[in-house]
Amino acid sequence: MLAQKAIRNKRNPTETYFIVRITEVAQHRQVDVHGVATVIFSPAIYTDKYEYKLGIRLYPNGVDNERGRYVAIFVHMMKGEYDDVQTSRMAIYSKNHLSIMDRSGANRHISKTMQAKPNLRAFQKPTEAICPTGCGFVKFAPIEEVFSPPYVKDDKLLLKIEFSVLLPI
Numbered sequence: 001m002l003a004q005k006a007i008r009n010k011r012n013p014t015e016t017y018f019i020v021r022i023t024e025v026a027q028h029r030q031v032d033v034h035g036v037a038t039v040i041f042s043p044a045i046y047t048d049k050y051e052y053k054l055g056i057r058l059y060p061n062g063v064d065n066e067r068g069r070y071v072a073i074f075v076h077m078m079k080g081e082y083d084d085v086q087t088s089r090m091a092i093y094s095k096n097h098l099s100i101m102d103r104s105g106a107n108r109h110i111s112k113t114m115q116a117k118p119n120l121r122a123f124q125k126p127t128e129a130i131c132p133t134g135c136g137f138v139k140f141a142p143i144e145e146v147f148s149p150p151y152v153k154d155d156k157l158l159l160k161i162e163f164s165v166l167l168p169i
Contacts, residue, residue: 017162018045025157028060053080071146074134077126101158104150110141
């Protein structure tokens with residue numbers, strides 16, 4: 001998949017966002033139920049202003065001890081085209097909001113916010129194509145909530161990531 005660029009929020013230029021469309025949700029869940037650990041990768045995403053490259057991993061049936069109970073979501077830094085000209089990989093966004101979008105029109109999105117921390121390996125300059133260490137949530141939301149009708153429509157789920165306010169490094 002080709003890398004895609006996040007979109008600048010026209011109402012608030014310090015924020016950018018990206019929406020990932022996950023298709024064939026039932027198939028992803030069925031494969032996992034049969035014992036294959038399913039992981040869904042987003043296309044690579046370039047943040048708007050500083051051109052950091054990252055990706056999202058979604059585990060529809062969870063990971064570790066929360067497998068079968070909670071959806072897990074992680075953000076992973078990736079090697080990017082502009083890495084050589086960046087002075088610090090951690091001139092990264094201070095808050096990243098992850099949301100599973102409510103598709104009923106009621107705007108009851110399932111959302112969590114993660115705070116970027118300069119000392120976390122997940123936010124360092126990656127030495128591999130995709131940093132194996134991500135930052136996110138093992139317990140993002142209960143599986144039965146995520147895969148209910150307000151969030152899954154036409155066998156599709158929408159995941160949104162928003163980046164806001166840069167950390168001064």
